[in-house]
Amino acid sequence: MSDGRLVGIVGAGRLGQAMAWTALRAGRRVMLSNSRGPDTLESVISSLPDGASAGTVEHAAGAPVVVLAVPWPLLRDAVKGLTWSGQIVLDATNDFDGSDLNLRTSSEVVAELVPGARVVKVANTLGAPVLAADPHESGGQRVIFLSGADADAKSEVVQLFEDAGFFAVDLGELVAGGRMQQIGGPLAGLNLIRLP
Numbered sequence: 001m002s003d004g005r006l007v008g009i010v011g012a013g014r015l016g017q018a019m020a021w022t023a024l025r026a027g028r029r030v031m032l033s034n035s036r037g038p039d040t041l042e043s044v045i046s047s048l049p050d051g052a053s054a055g056t057v058e059h060a061a062g063a064p065v066v067v068l069a070v071p072w073p074l075l076r077d078a079v080k081g082l083t084w085s086g087q088i089v090l091d092a093t094n095d096f097d098g099s100d101l102n103l104r105t106s107s108e109v110v111a112e113l114v115p116g117a118r119v120v121k122v123a124n125t126l127g128a129p130v131l132a133a134d135p136h137e138s139g140g141q142r143v144i145f146l147s148g149a150d151a152d153a154k155s156e157v158v159q160l161f162e163d164a165g166f167f168a169v170d171l172g173e174l175v176a177g178g179r180m181q182q183i184g185g186p187l188a189g190l191n192l193i194r195l196p
């Protein structure tokens, strides 16, 4: 039976763990996965608050919400053979090189790699330590940008980040938003606080 509160995370490095903190702050459960198997994630899981577990990539990708947190050059391999049937996929990757893109946005490439999933670009513009930290800062809330084609998927992602304490800003469609969020775009690396 699918568990609507579970967030699967493919990639358990800096960004994967930062997303785990965010989802746990939001009251979700998380399942982290990596290329070497759940047994290698014991110390990572014990460093996280309650609600975190380790699983295989296949298991994590079966969650209703799945975060892609793998280095760009390894992404194709990481998602190869996975089945997508309506999962919301959070694309937190950055293509630093850009050579794969051919004038497309990196999220368009990601959307092709996960056919049948609903891709939302999010969580790629902040450094992992900033993303992992409490978003309540200086009397305001940290801003998180997202974009995507599927309105229902985006509202679930907005809810996830708002539950974690962020102020979510929907930039619209994947192509227009993704272009602003990705490396070289005006929002890359921008850490903004929304004051009341």
Ligand SMILES: NC(=O)c1ccc[n+]([C@@H]2O[C@H](COP(=O)([O-])OP(=O)(O)OC[C@H]3O[C@@H](n4cnc5c(N)ncnc54)[C@H](OP(=O)(O)O)[C@@H]3O)[C@@H](O)[C@H]2O)c1
Binding pocket: 010, 011, 012, 013, 014, 015, 016, 033, 034, 035, 036, 037, 057, 068, 069, 070, 071, 072, 074, 077, 078, 079, 092, 093, 094, 095, 123, 124, 125, 126, 127, 128, 129
């Ligand atoms: N770090 C940041 O501040 C930051 C900020 C924004 C966006 N991002 C983006 O987030 C993504 C991840 O970056 P990172 O800094 O978190 O990298 P990282 O610390 O090097 O972690 C990479 C993770 O990906 C896993 N991985 C590699 N190949 C895999 C595969 N085939 N299947 C499953 N898992 C696999 C690795 O597992 P193994 O160790 O088992 O190989 C590791 O857990 C990148 O696209 C990056 O651009 C990072």
